[in-house]
Amino acid sequence: MKNITVGIIGGTNGMGRWLADLLVKEGCIVHVTGRKTEMTATDVARIGDVVVVSVPIAATAGVITRVGPLMKKGQALMDLTSLKKEPVALMLAHSEAEVVGCHPLFGPSVTESAGHNIVLCRGRGDTWYAWIKAIFEKTGYHVLERTPAEHDRIMTIVQALNHLNTIALGMAIAETGIPLTEVNLFSTPIFKAKMDIVKKVFTESPELYADIIAGNPDRDNVLRTYEQVVLDICDLAKAGDGAKLKNAMETAAKKLF
Numbered sequence: 001m002k003n004i005t006v007g008i009i010g011g012t013n014g015m016g017r018w019l020a021d022l023l024v025k026e027g028c029i030v031h032v033t034g035r036k037t038e039m040t041a042t043d044v045a046r047i048g049d050v051v052v053v054s055v056p057i058a059a060t061a062g063v064i065t066r067v068g069p070l071m072k073k074g075q076a077l078m079d080l081t082s083l084k085k086e087p088v089a090l091m092l093a094h095s096e097a098e099v100v101g102c103h104p105l106f107g108p109s110v111t112e113s114a115g116h117n118i119v120l121c122r123g124r125g126d127t128w129y130a131w132i133k134a135i136f137e138k139t140g141y142h143v144l145e146r147t148p149a150e151h152d153r154i155m156t157i158v159q160a161l162n163h164l165n166t167i168a169l170g171m172a173i174a175e176t177g178i179p180l181t182e183v184n185l186f187s188t189p190i191f192k193a194k195m196d197i198v199k200k201v202f203t204e205s206p207e208l209y210a211d212i213i214a215g216n217p218d219r220d221n222v223l224r225t226y227e228q229v230v231l232d233i234c235d236l237a238k239a240g241d242g243a244k245l246k247n248a249m250e251t252a253a254k255k256l257f
């Protein structure tokens, strides 16, 4: 397909900027919008063959319900949201355009495609789904095709549980009251690697991490499991029973690896 026009709402920064750069290299005409750009979300909804929503999670539903009704059957409405059930359902409900759900499983600083995964969710129609899938594959990304429900269920682990664990570590260290400058003098390689992640999650985009935990519709079971596991580990540690804790880890390792 030639001379494709793409409008990226939230394309001035972050993941929208990443996609804009990629699509410009692929020969598309790309218009980006932010809250202060002259071109608005409404403008790109009217002129784009493909319109991509890439705004913070808390603003996503509002943008989709505003621009979706402006779009027609031959166009495509797509999103890059880190959660998929709600935005894909909203795009289907509020627009007659083709619908593609997309979640790149990496951050905007990624420059190399090799080794990076992108989830695509079929919403409505085949034309634009096949188009974007072909672009991602041609540029070296690994595309994983899943339903929004399958995506969100696995994200309870990859995002909710993973980031919850990081947030718990950071908050517990803060609660001890021991200055990190002092703790860092005793740093091991593993501690340093973990604290780099804690720093990224707490300082770069805390609202993103908070929303992908709190906003995941399947989060409750996994949060309950985490709570119970931490209590069980604490009980074994408090009993001074290293052997039982080691046995519990070996049992888990057999399930995991």
Ligand SMILES: NC(=O)c1ccc[n+]([C@@H]2O[C@H](COP(=O)([O-])OP(=O)(O)OC[C@H]3O[C@@H](n4cnc5c(N)ncnc54)[C@H](OP(=O)(O)O)[C@@H]3O)[C@@H](O)[C@H]2O)c1
Binding pocket: 009, 010, 011, 012, 013, 014, 015, 016, 033, 034, 035, 036, 054, 055, 056, 057, 059, 060, 063, 080, 081, 082, 083, 103, 104, 105, 106, 107, 108, 205, 208
């Ligand atoms: N960051 C990641 O690692 C990552 C990875 C995969 C998917 N995602 C998803 O990508 C989407 C965007 O996240 P991001 O991290 O790229 O965010 P970001 O870096 O904060 O960029 C957000 C973009 O949206 C615009 N924006 C901010 N608030 C807005 C509002 N209320 N209404 C309209 N536009 C607004 C911003 O433009 P102005 O500031 O110029 O207004 C900017 O262009 C989210 O759905 C997130 O779940 C993020």
